[in-house]
Amino acid sequence: MPENNLLDSALVRLDDAAKHINVDADVIEKLKFPRETTKVRLMIRMDDGSRKSFLAWRCRYDDTRGPTKGGIRFHPDASAEEVEMLAFWMTFKCAVMNLPYGGGKGAVQVDPRTLSKAELERLSRSYMQAFSRIIGPDRDIPAPDVYTNSMIMGWMADEYAQIVGQASPAVITGKPIALGGSLGRGDATARGGYYLVRHLSKDLGLDGRMRIAVQGFGNAGQYIASLLADDGHKIVAVSDSGGAVHSANGLDLEALLAAKRDGLSVTATAGKNGHEVIKADDLVSVDCDVLVPAALENMIHTGNAASVKARLVLELANGPVTPEADEILAKRGVVVLPDILANAGGVTVSYFEWVQNKQGYYWELEEIHTKLRTIMEREGRAIWELSLSRRISMRTAAYVHALSRLAEAIEAHGTQNYFIS
Numbered sequence: 001m002p003e004n005n006l007l008d009s010a011l012v013r014l015d016d017a018a019k020h021i022n023v024d025a026d027v028i029e030k031l032k033f034p035r036e037t038t039k040v041r042l043m044i045r046m047d048d049g050s051r052k053s054f055l056a057w058r059c060r061y062d063d064t065r066g067p068t069k070g071g072i073r074f075h076p077d078a079s080a081e082e083v084e085m086l087a088f089w090m091t092f093k094c095a096v097m098n099l100p101y102g103g104g105k106g107a108v109q110v111d112p113r114t115l116s117k118a119e120l121e122r123l124s125r126s127y128m129q130a131f132s133r134i135i136g137p138d139r140d141i142p143a144p145d146v147y148t149n150s151m152i153m154g155w156m157a158d159e160y161a162q163i164v165g166q167a168s169p170a171v172i173t174g175k176p177i178a179l180g181g182s183l184g185r186g187d188a189t190a191r192g193g194y195y196l197v198r199h200l201s202k203d204l205g206l207d208g209r210m211r212i213a214v215q216g217f218g219n220a221g222q223y224i225a226s227l228l229a230d231d232g233h234k235i236v237a238v239s240d241s242g243g244a245v246h247s248a249n250g251l252d253l254e255a256l257l258a259a260k261r262d263g264l265s266v267t268a269t270a271g272k273n274g275h276e277v278i279k280a281d282d283l284v285s286v287d288c289d290v291l292v293p294a295a296l297e298n299m300i301h302t303g304n305a306a307s308v309k310a311r312l313v314l315e316l317a318n319g320p321v322t323p324e325a326d327e328i329l330a331k332r333g334v335v336v337l338p339d340i341l342a343n344a345g346g347v348t349v350s351y352f353e354w355v356q357n358k359q360g361y362y363w364e365l366e367e368i369h370t371k372l373r374t375i376m377e378r379e380g381r382a383i384w385e386l387s388l389s390r391r392i393s394m395r396t397a398a399y400v401h402a403l404s405r406l407a408e409a410i411e412a413h414g415t416q417n418y419f420i421s
């Protein structure tokens, strides 16, 4: 087994899926290990003239179904173990959506808030210099992740163009529109989750006006709240790192969005339209129909899973429900739409960006929305049917769905000639 506890915990999902599908043992053995993880030390010049070094990684977990795809995270707690676990998830997420990609991930161990803009640019460019032999439009395609954004992707795309001597926008996604970014990338993660809930709501017995609680009011959280509110659903609670607000009659979404635009916590809206401040931890136990974790990992755990009142959990965050909490929720009849399906709208529109870059032909927003909806509904429906026919959770069904595609590709390649570095 890999010597990586984080990856070990992710592999529990693989073992679970393998019980429900007849796949060759070679396939499982191959998927237990990353194909390659490269570690470098980036050395950059700081504004005061000194030099500083930062650890950085790029993992290509599995490339059987296509070039590896996955974001680059800038975080002080980044580690090789975390990068490999996230790359494993990306492998399954891309397979769930039937995107022609394998899974990858990258990271730099840095707190980007401590760097000036010029230092951040030098760090981003040095990442691309260090990994330019691994990264490539047909080999490994990064994207933004925690604390990286379109500006950083633009710098990296520019650096890559200088290295290879020609514009090569398909090397990275999540770029600014001016450099070949796609329309519709900003809200893609939330929009994918929204299409999924809308499509399955009748099957889930949620066809009326729903009450929604959103944990984490950042990119994904703000967009999902807006999309659901536009359809007439009621947002009854939201939280951010500064606390949470609740109103059984429905929160004033405009006031919440305005607070975030002003750089404030959602708690700054306390008192408006009956907004009542509650503890951030209490958000998961608010009386609602749909709970949307859109903040961090492991937020629903053994300590609070039994208090969840929602009938549906839509995982916009990656890994917000621990495996133990999953069991508690399942016993209580709470349906969890798992991260590798529910938040896959982001990587799907990244795929659209890559396709447009390769074609040199750019689509209208409406076309992007239609294509995203088609894929979310198609894969969501298939996983729903699988979960019903096998009497398994949506999470296990999503892993089975992805594993069958991965197994087919691995077997088609032949399992003899792989090497793990």
Ligand code: NAD
Pocket (backbone or CB within 6 Å): 189, 215, 216, 217, 218, 219, 220, 221, 239, 240, 241, 242, 280, 294, 295, 296, 297, 316, 317, 318, 343, 344, 346, 347
């Ligand atoms: P973000 O940084 O824009 O927002 C995160 C939000 O969570 C912030 O409002 C922050 O204040 C809040 N938060 C932090 N700690 C909290 C706590 N203890 N309690 C409540 N709220 C807390 O990030 P994002 O891009 O919206 O991503 C959120 C999650 O969705 C992450 O898990 C990310 O990996 C996942 N995700 C995002 C995308 C995307 O395209 N943005 C794609 C796939 C998955």
